Amino acid sequence: MFRNIAISSLLLATSGSYALAQDAAPNQVQGIFTNAFAKGFVTEIEDLSQKRIQTNPQAGTIKAIYGNEEDTRFADVQLAPMPPSGFEPRFAGLRNAYEDISEMPVEEYDLTSPDGLPLACFNHRRADQGYVNCFAEMRGRLFRVQIGAVVDADAEALPDDIQERDGNLAGLFADSVNAAPDTEGSANDPLPALNEPAAEETAPAEGSDGANAADMSDIAPQDTPFAKALPENIDDRTIKEISVRGPKTTYVATYNDDNGDTTQVTLFAEHGDDPSGLRSFEKNLLGEVKGDLRDVEAESPDGVPMQCFHAVKDAGAAHNMCTAVVSAGIVEIQAMARVEDNVADAPDDVIEWAQDHAGKLTDALAELP
Structure with missing residues (x-):
């Protein structure tokens, strides 16, 4: 798997407290059960394959890790309960936390997914690993995706082609997860594709x-x-x-x-x-x-x-x-x-x-x- 996947641990650690702080039952928000989103965590996209997926309805979370065969890209996609402080303070807190560890100036910007979902994003770099981080409010929950790629270890900004490519991919991930509850299937499905015919x-x-x-x-x-x-x-x-x-x-x-x-x-x-x-x-x-x-x-x-x-x-x-x-x-x-x-x-x-x-x-x- 991506050789510096541990860089994403900061994001993983901060998402762990969402369910504890949320007033509503984490497994059902706005009438939608957590696992209804699971089918949106695609198994293959671009050159990335899903390496791990975990759902925890009691905590209201879904997490999936993706990597490519060359070990040069990865994606970490998560859905979690919205923290009580709301979207903007959480985004600002994470952006500032990554600025403390980034070895290039953190660039903040907005994107819109192909289906029109607004995403708040920022980039950061550690050594030769460059990251696009995007967040969205999704049906009362917090969606986030971090996409990493190998870049120049001295880069002061992500190359335009990588930012465009991985920003577009972040939008595709967001649209897929957001659309999942409206697709055919049970709200309490365990994991996507378990008993479907093998490709x-x-x-x-x-x-x-x-x-x-x-x-x-x-x-x-x-x-x-x-x-x-x-x-x-x-x-x-x-x-x-x-x-x-x-x-x-x-x-x-x-x-x-x-x-x-x-x-x-x-x-x-x-x-x-x-x-x-x-x-x-x-x-x-x-x-x-x-x-x-x-x-x-x-x-x-x-x-x-x-x-x-x-x-x-x-x-x-x-x-x-x-x-x-x-x-x-x-x-x-x-x-x-x-x-x-x-x-x-x-x-x-x-x-x-x-x-x-x-x-x-x-x-x-x-x-x-």
């Missing part, structure tokens, strides 16, 4: 055994066979995030329910077929537990062997983890479940639920080549 260029060729993990780096995470194999909903939990990590290819999906309880599904595609080291690492990471750690063998509904452990780490929360070996690699499923505050050991019904929950997800991934 022609990413489908396995005739006679192929399927997609190779090494070939997945240029495919948007939700377009990978891993994502396509998973159910969008399971046991009242909805998939909210898909990512592909490296250097050894690892696929991760995160589910959440309305209470914020989480299931994380991980497929280690290039880590061999012995999960014992992984299990030992996870147990050590868990640390001390309130009662006993129950380590048991189990099977998925389709008969895939699983090794699971269950423990109550903190008051009111049971941690459950199961691993299994499938054709595509090692599957690890971690699911949190609520228990009574005075419970020290994971109850039998929680263990039964967790193993069934993990088993269904394991079976979904067992079909991958």
Whole structure:
């Protein structure tokens, strides 16, 4: 991914407090649910491919990261609740914060998207990374996009062609996200494109055994066979995030329910077929537990062997983890479940639920080549 993507962390950090400050429920503003905007976060645009997308309806946020094959451009696109101070003070605060770290004079200007949405923008540079930052009020929410590109490390301004190109792209991103709630689909859709047919260029060729993990780096995470194999909903939990990590290819999906309880599904595609080291690492990471750690063998509904452990780490929360070996690699499923505050050991019904929950997800991934 873009080699200095950490430059955008200032913007990520400042957006995190929006939901806490907002008076209205973050997941529904002006009658529109957060995930209704998700379809507007396109998977491909110009030379950029979506590398990661995350929705958090409880916080009212959507975030997506894009990069290109040459590692010379990136885009960071976010939608968040409007801060109580309003649009202009937030824009001014961010502009001033970036001026403190910019190695060129910060240039502020206004743009209009192709569909007529007004955008307030500024540019900044760190070393040889030049950035266009644009913000808009969007149906009661704050939209922002940061687009980065390699420039001259001594540039006193972004080149005109880069500013025009990336400013136009910012407008396209804004129009796509703004139009999404009016497109066909449910207001509570989990993530865009999860169960749509794979694009022609990413489908396995005739006679192929399927997609190779090494070939997945240029495919948007939700377009990978891993994502396509998973159910969008399971046991009242909805998939909210898909990512592909490296250097050894690892696929991760995160589910959440309305209470914020989480299931994380991980497929280690290039880590061999012995999960014992992984299990030992996870147990050590868990640390001390309130009662006993129950380590048991189990099977998925389709008969895939699983090794699971269950423990109550903190008051009111049971941690459950199961691993299994499938054709595509090692599957690890971690699911949190609520228990009574005075419970020290994971109850039998929680263990039964967790193993069934993990088993269904394991079976979904067992079909991958």
